[in-house]
Amino acid sequence: DHEAPAASRPAYGDASDVLRRVFGYDSFRGEQQAIIDHVVGGGDALVLMPTGGGKSLCYQIPALVRDGVGVVISPLIALMQDQVDALRALGVRAGFLNSTQDMDERRLVEAEFLAGELDLLYLAPERLRVDATLRLLERGRISLFAIDEAHCVAQWGHDFRPDYLALSQLHERWPTVPRIALTATATEATHAEIAQRLKLGDARHFVASFDRPNIQYRIAPKNEPKKQLLDLLRTEHPGDAGIVYCLSRASVEKTAAFLVENGIDALPYHAGLDASVRARHQARFLREDGMVMVATIAFGMGIDKPDVRFVAHLDLPKSIEGYYQETGRAGRDGLPSTAWLAYGLQDVVQQRKMIDTSEGDDAHRRRLAAHLDAMLALCETVECRRGRLLAYFGQKAEAASCGNCDTCLTPPQSWDGTVAAQKLLSAVVRLKRERNQKFGAGQIIDILLGKKTAKVIQFDHDALSVFGIGTELREAEWRGAIRQLLAQGLLAVEGDYGTLVLTDASAEVLGGRREVPLRREPEKAARASRSSGG
Numbered sequence: 001d002h003e004a005p006a007a008s009r010p011a012y013g014d015a016s017d018v019l020r021r022v023f024g025y026d027s028f029r030g031e032q033q034a035i036i037d038h039v040v041g042g043g044d045a046l047v048l049m050p051t052g053g054g055k056s057l058c059y060q061i062p063a064l065v066r067d068g069v070g071v072v073i074s075p076l077i078a079l080m081q082d083q084v085d086a087l088r089a090l091g092v093r094a095g096f097l098n099s100t101q102d103m104d105e106r107r108l109v110e111a112e113f114l115a116g117e118l119d120l121l122y123l124a125p126e127r128l129r130v131d132a133t134l135r136l137l138e139r140g141r142i143s144l145f146a147i148d149e150a151h152c153v154a155q156w157g158h159d160f161r162p163d164y165l166a167l168s169q170l171h172e173r174w175p176t177v178p179r180i181a182l183t184a185t186a187t188e189a190t191h192a193e194i195a196q197r198l199k200l201g202d203a204r205h206f207v208a209s210f211d212r213p214n215i216q217y218r219i220a221p222k223n224e225p226k227k228q229l230l231d232l233l234r235t236e237h238p239g240d241a242g243i244v245y246c247l248s249r250a251s252v253e254k255t256a257a258f259l260v261e262n263g264i265d266a267l268p269y270h271a272g273l274d275a276s277v278r279a280r281h282q283a284r285f286l287r288e289d290g291m292v293m294v295a296t297i298a299f300g301m302g303i304d305k306p307d308v309r310f311v312a313h314l315d316l317p318k319s320i321e322g323y324y325q326e327t328g329r330a331g332r333d334g335l336p337s338t339a340w341l342a343y344g345l346q347d348v349v350q351q352r353k354m355i356d357t358s359e360g361d362d363a364h365r366r367r368l369a370a371h372l373d374a375m376l377a378l379c380e381t382v383e384c385r386r387g388r389l390l391a392y393f394g395q396k397a398e399a400a401s402c403g404n405c406d407t408c409l410t411p412p413q414s415w416d417g418t419v420a421a422q423k424l425l426s427a428v429v430r431l432k433r434e435r436n437q438k439f440g441a442g443q444i445i446d447i448l449l450g451k452k453t454a455k456v457i458q459f460d461h462d463a464l465s466v467f468g469i470g471t472e473l474r475e476a477e478w479r480g481a482i483r484q485l486l487a488q489g490l491l492a493v494e495g496d497y498g499t500l501v502l503t504d505a506s507a508e509v510l511g512g513r514r515e516v517p518l519r520r521e522p523e524k525a526a527r528a529s530r531s532s533g534g
């Protein structure tokens with residue numbers, strides 16, 4: 001009963017003890033125990049676990065069980081104070097070093113570290129570029145290095161941070177200290193890049209299932225996005241907390257204002273807002289019930305709010321990895337939640353343009369294009385969305401149909417769109433061959449539908465042989481067909497105005513050597529578009 005703790009550190013006991021006594025949990029989740037045992041035993045680990053899977057304990061417990069201080073590298077500077085406070089509340093001796101502190105605060109933490117009075121030290125990655133930090137670390141006793149959000153080291157990924165590249169030196173300087181890298185992003189490519197860049201060649205890989213069965217994935221054609229969003233919130237999520245992602249700061253502001261006008265507790269969040277405003281909005285979102293955060297992707301990493309009931313995207317995410325991470329913020333508590341995305345042709349046009357004009361070399365642009373293509377394929381699939389998502393992460397779904405995504409709940413009808421595709425591609429060909437012109441989707445559709453708009457008359461397009469050959473489809477259906485041809489690589493979009501051009505594969509369709517199955521546009525979308533068009 002009167003055991004004295006060894007040296008100055010409290011006796012924490014073994015991993016299960018720590019889990020119960022410090023964290024108050026009865027049992028480990030998933031592979032936590034195996035991961036913890038491996039790291040306690042001095043092994044390196046690469047942990048791929050979805051958001052909410054319980055990654056933190058995988059390094060926190062070994063840091064308490066092993067001798068010395070666990071050094072945690074995290075890019076989430078804004079959350080360090082909260083994380084450390086939460087640990088201190090549990091009696092864990094934690095501290096952090098980042099750029100938000102003044103000299104005195106830093107000195108104090110450094111002294112605690114050197115005196116062995118810390119169990120965990122959180123460090124911003126840029127600290128490791130400072131020689132003084134490395135010298136400090138060399139004078140202390142380190143139990144392990146945890147590299148959180150490890151995908152930030154991957155240039156292939158979507159969150160690349162140059163400071164992470166410096167983390168490879170940890171292994172060179174401290175070859176015997178175990179390292180555990182953790183991420184919720186895990187395509188094979190990112191995965192391999194993390195291992196290579198962090199020199200984790202001998203690390204054991206722990207890959208959890210990326211399925212989030214309580215999240216219902218839905219992707220809808222974008223007609224009137226704000227109205228569609230409001231419908232979703234009113235009919236399915238009244239009073240619920242959620243996140244709405246928009247691409248631009250301007251649309252964040254507009255969408256938040258629109259929701260507030262309609263009686264919803266919404267707050268904007270983007271990098272253009274004052275740090276104090278952002279902090280206030282984030283705090284309200286975390287503490288108050290039923291807040292809706294309208295944000296750019298600047299918001300969300302590291303946010304641990306268990307009862308986020310929906311994540312809505314009003315613009316197409318740039319990659320499946322980004323989409324998966326953002327939607328993964330819904331339903332950490334395991335209760336039913338919605339991931340809803342609205343996307344339209346304009347998204348594709350806009351993103352192609354952004355890729356074409358992006359900085360960096362061709363390889364970089366090809367990478368961005370590959371990310372976008374994969375995202376489009378997910379949007380246009382007639383198969384289970386969950387299955388496609390898991391396949392993207394190199395995992396297999398339990399069943400062909402998950403029963404909890406839009407394509408499983410209301411299987412899309414598909415139809416033979418070969419003739420329609422041929423008509424559409426022919427219109428593009430005629431404009432090019434006969435007029436040496438390129439046009440965007442709107443004009444091509446007007447030509448197919450035989451609409452004598454001012455622009456059609458101006459360009460004399462009603463004289464084309466393809467004028468009016470596509471009246472069997474409605475405008476929304478043609479838009480859907482174009483989106484799907486883009487997703488199938490049978491059509492491409494380029495330039496500032498999003499003009500449509502053929503691809504190498506287009507010839508197969510025009511030559512009758514390739515069939516084109518298309519997914520039928522949902523009735524509701526078709527109706528909305530028809531009434532707004534007429």
Ligand code: ADP
Nearest residue numbers: 025027028029050051052053054055056057304
């Ligand atoms: P991640 O970092 O993977 O997104 P966290 O480490 O933040 O996930 O854990 C998510 C939530 O699950 C937290 O609230 C955490 O306290 C809880 N949790 C983690 N492991 C366990 C466990 N073994 N038993 C009960 N709750 C756990």
Ligand code: ZN
Nearest residue numbers: 384402405408
């Ligand atoms: Zn499904």
